[in-house]
Amino acid sequence: MFPGDVDTPGRRPVDSRTRVLIIDDDPMHLRIYGWIIDQSGYVAKPALVMADRVEFPPGDVDVVVMDYRLTGQLTAVAAAEATKARYPEAPIIVLSDVYDLPADIAPYARAFVRKGEPAKLVATLAEVAKQVMKPDSAG
Numbered sequence: 001m002f003p004g005d006v007d008t009p010g011r012r013p014v015d016s017r018t019r020v021l022i023i024d025d026d027p028m029h030l031r032i033y034g035w036i037i038d039q040s041g042y043v044a045k046p047a048l049v050m051a052d053r054v055e056f057p058p059g060d061v062d063v064v065v066m067d068y069r070l071t072g073q074l075t076a077v078a079a080a081e082a083t084k085a086r087y088p089e090a091p092i093i094v095l096s097d098v099y100d101l102p103a104d105i106a107p108y109a110r111a112f113v114r115k116g117e118p119a120k121l122v123a124t125l126a127e128v129a130k131q132v133m134k135p136d137s138a139g
Contacts, residue, residue, distance in 0.1 A: 019043045022034055023066035025070045036121065
């Protein structure tokens with residue numbers, strides 16, 4: 001966010017870049033993927049997974065990138081359900097070190113990217129963001 005930006009539910013920030021929520025239980029991964037996403041021209045909004053909940057940041061998001069393997073009591077499916085309850089229109093990109101998209105998270109996922117493939121993450125994010133950020137036709 002930049003000074004003067006507005007980030008309230010249902011309202012675009014002043015700079016109108018795609019807002020990407022990053023959900024992970026590892027603060028280092030949040031910083032790394034946040035940096036990759038910011039450097040790619042998006043607004044990264046980190047959300048740390050606590051033992052039994054996701055610490056969502058204030059404001060709205062357009063796309064979600066979330067880790068599949070979470071520690072603690074919260075499963076990836078529970079985190080996806082909480083995310084969809086808060087941001088029902090935001091598509092989820094599952095990011096993990098597993099080889100294929102696990103079946104239990106598949107109903108929530110728009111796409112899957114393996115960790116360690118930042119170029120693929122950026123390309124997938126661009127594709128999903130393009131679908132979400134279509135120009136407003138009411139104007």
